[in-house]
Amino acid sequence: MLSRVAESLFWMARYVERAEDLTRLLAVNFISQLDSHSGDAQQSWQSLIGIAGHDKLFHDTYDKANVRSVTEFMLWGAENPNSVIACITNARENARSTREQISSEMWECINRMYFLMRNTSHSEVLTNPTEFFHQVRDRTHAFQGITSATMTHSEPYQFIQLGLHLERADKTARIIGVNYLPLVQLAGGSAESSLGLITLLRFCSAFEPYRRTVAGQISPESVAEYLLLNREFPRAVLFCLNACLNRLARIGDGASNTTRSDSPRRVLGRLEADLEYLDIHDVLGENMEPFLSNFLVRLNHVGEEIARTYFNTNIILPDERPRQQQQQQQ
Amino acid sequence: MNESILNNPYNASPFYDEMFSSPGEPRLHYRVLHQYLQNMTATMFEERRRVSDTAFLYQGITFTVYGEEQGIERIFPFDLIPRIIPFAEWQYIERGLTQRVTALNLFLHDIYHDQRILREKRIPSELVFSSRHFRPEMMGMNIPKDRYIHVVGTDIVRSDDGNYYVLEDNMRSPSGVSYMLENRQVMKRTFADLFSRYNVSPVEHYPQELLAALRAVVPHDYSDATVVLLTPGIHNSAYFEHTFLARQMGIEIVEGRDLVAHQNKIYMRTTDGLKLVDVIYRRVDDDFLDPLVFRKDSVLGLAGLLNAYRAGNVTIANSIGTGVADDKAVYAFVPEMIRFYLGEDPIINNIPTYLGWREDELEYILKNIDKLVVKAVNESGGYGMLVGPHASKEERENFRERVAANPRNYIAQPTLALSRHPTFLEDQLHGCHIDLRPYVLYGDKVVVVPGGLTRVALRKGSLVVNSSQGGGSKDTWVLRD
Secondary structure, three states: OEHHHHHHHHHHHHHHHHHHHHHHHHHHHHHHHHHOOHHHHHHHHHHHHHHHOOHHHHHHHOOOOOHHHHHHHHHHOOOOOOOHHHHHHHHHHHHHOOOOOOOHHHHHHHHHHHHHHHHOOHHHHHHOHHHHHHHHHHHHHHHHHHHHHHOOOOHHHHHHHHHHHHHHHHHHHHHHHHHHHHHHOOOOOOHHHHHHHHHHHHHOOOHHHHHHHOOOOOOHHHHHHHHHHOOOOOOOHHHHHHHHHHHHHHHHOOOOOHHHHHHHHHHHHHHHHHHHOOOHHHOOHHHHHHHHHHHHHHHHHHHHHHHHHHHOOOOOOOOHHHHHHHHHHO | OOOEOOOOOOOOOOOOEOOEEEOOEEOHHHHHHHHHHHOOEHHHHHHHHHHHHHHHHHOOOEEEOOOOOOOOEEEOOEEEEEEEEOHHHHHHHHHHHHHHHHHHHHHHHHHOOOOHHHHOOOOOHHHHHOOOOOOHHHOOOOOHHHOOOOEEEEEEEEOOOOOEEEEEEEOOOOOOHHHHHHHHHHHHHHOHHHHOOOOEOOOOOHHHHHHHHHHOOOOOOOOOOOEEEEOOOOOOOOHHHHHHHHHHHOOEEEOHHHEEEEOOEEEEEEOOEEEEOOEEEEOOOHHHHOOOOOOOOOOOOOOOHHHHHHOOOOEEEOOOOHHHHOOHHHHOOHHHHHHHHHOOOOOOEEOOOEEOOOHHHHHHHHHOOOOEEEEEOOOOOOOOEEEHHHOOHHHHHHHHHHHHHOHHHEEEEEOOOOOEEEEEEOOEEEEEEEEEEOEEEEOOOEEEOOOOEEEEEOOOOOOOOOHHHOEEEEEEEEEOO
C-alpha cells in the first residue's frame, strides 16, 4: 500500500482514539467531582489539563481550571491543537485522503461524528454535558466496531490498529503518570483514596474489569499494576504494546525487504520485554514518575521508527541489483 | 400544503418542456411519474428531500466552493424528480456520441502526426496551432491503440425545436460521473416504489467499464498491470469523485508526491518499497502534470512523467494535449472532422457558432452581443462567458472590449432556449433549464453508459447549469426497450 495512505490511516486511528480518551476523561471527572469539595474539584480539573499536556496553553486563555473552562478548552478550544473537535477534524481529513481505502460506512460514521461536534450548541453542552459525552463515546466506539466489521483485515487495517493501540498505550501511561502519585500520598484505605483510585480506573474505563480481576482492598499498587501490566484488559499498557507487536508482525509479512521492517519491531519489542519482565515493586511510589517519563520517551521513539520505516521510505531503486551484476560482468 | 404538487402548474411555453407536451398533458414516457406525483403533497416531497440531503451530507458527497471562506463544503443540490429518456431517443444519442468521439480521437491522432486535415485545409492550421491546449511535445509520439480520449463528458442540450445539440465536448478530465452514480443510489433509496414502476437501464457498472477502458491501453502486455488514479489532492473540488472512482475500481489513488520517476519508469512509494505503475488515470490538468515540461511551479505532478510516457513505459489517460479539441473555436469544426475522417454526416448537430477569429463573424458578434452567448474558448465550468440577453450594459461593454482585443479567444452562439424540466423548488414545481452530460469511454471500443448527469439551473430563469454557478442535478433514467 502507499506510504502516504498508511500514514493517514495510522493517524486517523490515533486521532479518533485520542478524541475518545479525552472525552472520557471529561465525562468521568464531571461525575466524580460532583462528590468532592470545591478545592479538590479544581485540582481534578487542573490535572486533566496535565494529562492532555497543555498547561501553558490553557493558562494563556483561562484563569481558573473549573468544569466550564476545562470542558470548553478540551472540547473546542481554538487555541488547543488537541481539542476533541481538532482530533475529529484531523481524523476526518485523514479519512478523506484515504477514502478509497476505508469503507463507506467508516466514512459516514466519521462524518456524523464531525457534524455532531460542529453543530452542537456549546452552551447546551456546558449546562448538561453528560448526554453529549455519551454521544461522542458511542460514535467513537461505533467507529471502531464499524472498522473491524466492514474493512478487510489486510495491511491498511493493521496500520489502523497499530495507531489505535499506540495511542492507547500513551494515554493510559499519561493518566497513571498524573494521578498515581497524589493517590499514594493519601492514607491507604481512606474513602478519599478509594474514590480517587476508582476515578483513576474509570479514566481508563477499567473499574469494572479491575474489580472482576483483582480481589481484596483497592490499592494504588494493585491499580498501577493492573493498568500497566494486565494482558487481557484492552487499555492496559502491556496489552496495547502486545497488540502493536502483533500488528507489526503482520505488516512485515509480505515485505520483500525484511531488514527494513525490523527496526520498529526491535525498539517496540525491547520496550515490551522491559514491561513484560518488570517487577512492579521497582516502580512503585516515587519511582513511578521517572519510570513513566522514560517509558513515554521510548514509546515516542517507536512512533518515530514506524514513520521512518513505513511513511518516509528511503527510495531503494528496483533495478540497482541487476546493474551491479552487469558491471561485474564487464 | 395538502394538495398535490401538480396542482399548481407553471407555464411551460415558450420552451420545450421535457415532461409536458401541452399544459397538464404529460408525454408518454412521463405518464407513470405524473400519476405518481398526483398523490404527492409538498410536505411529503419535502420529507423525502430531507432524507436524501442528509444522506448526501453524511456520506460526504460534497464539493468545495472556491473563492469563499475556507472549509465551505456544499452538497451538490439534487432534485428528486428524475429526467426520463425513452429508449429510441437514447439510441440516437448513443450513435451520435460514438460517431463524434471516434472522429475526435482520429482528429487528435492526425494533428499530432501527419496533419492531413490541416494540409487539406479542412480546418485552418493557425486555429489549431494557436490553441492554448495544443502540445507540440506530443508531436510524432505513438501511444497505445492510438487512443487519446479515454473518457469524454459531452454536454448535450435540447432546444425549443425539440432537437438535441452538442454544446461542448469535454476531453480533458470531465467530472461529475460520481454524481450520476450517487444520484441513482439516492433515488433508489428514496423513491424505490416509483423506480420499480419504470424499466430503467442500470449505470452502476460505469467504474468497471472505466477500468476496462484503462486496462485496454496498458503499455505492455501484462496481465497484472497497475492502474492508478492521479489526484491533485483533498483540496480539489472533485476530490470526492476521485476517491469514489478509485474505490469502485479497486485501484490506488495517488498524488504527485507518491510517485517517483526513474529511468523513464514510474513507481509509487509503498510500505513495501517502490512499485511499478502502468496506467495513470489522471485528474490533473496538462499544465500541472510534469514541471520539467509544463508549468515549472507545479507540485501536483511528477518531474519525468512525460519522458516515461514517451518511452512507452506508462500510459496517461486522457492523453496530453487533448484540450486542443476542447477549444471552443475548434469545436466549430467537429462536423467537418466527422465528414473528413468518417465520410458521414453528423448525427447530432453542433450549435451554430460564430468565431471571433473570422473577420466577418467578429463583426457580427460585436454588433449582436446582446442576443448572443459569448464564450472564452479555453474556459470551462461556466466561467468566462456572457449570456447577452441577461447581462447588464456594462457587462456587455466589458465583453465587447475583451472580444475586440483578442478575437481568437472568443466565440459566440445564439442564446439557446434550453429545454425545461419540472423541478421542486420552494414547495412547488417550476420549469428549470437542463442539459445532459453522458459519459463516453473509449478503450477497445466506444462505450456509452446509458444515463448521465442531468444538470439543472436552480436559479429561476438561469441558463447556466454548472455547479459552480448555482446549478444542481437530477437522476437520468434511460428506459430499456
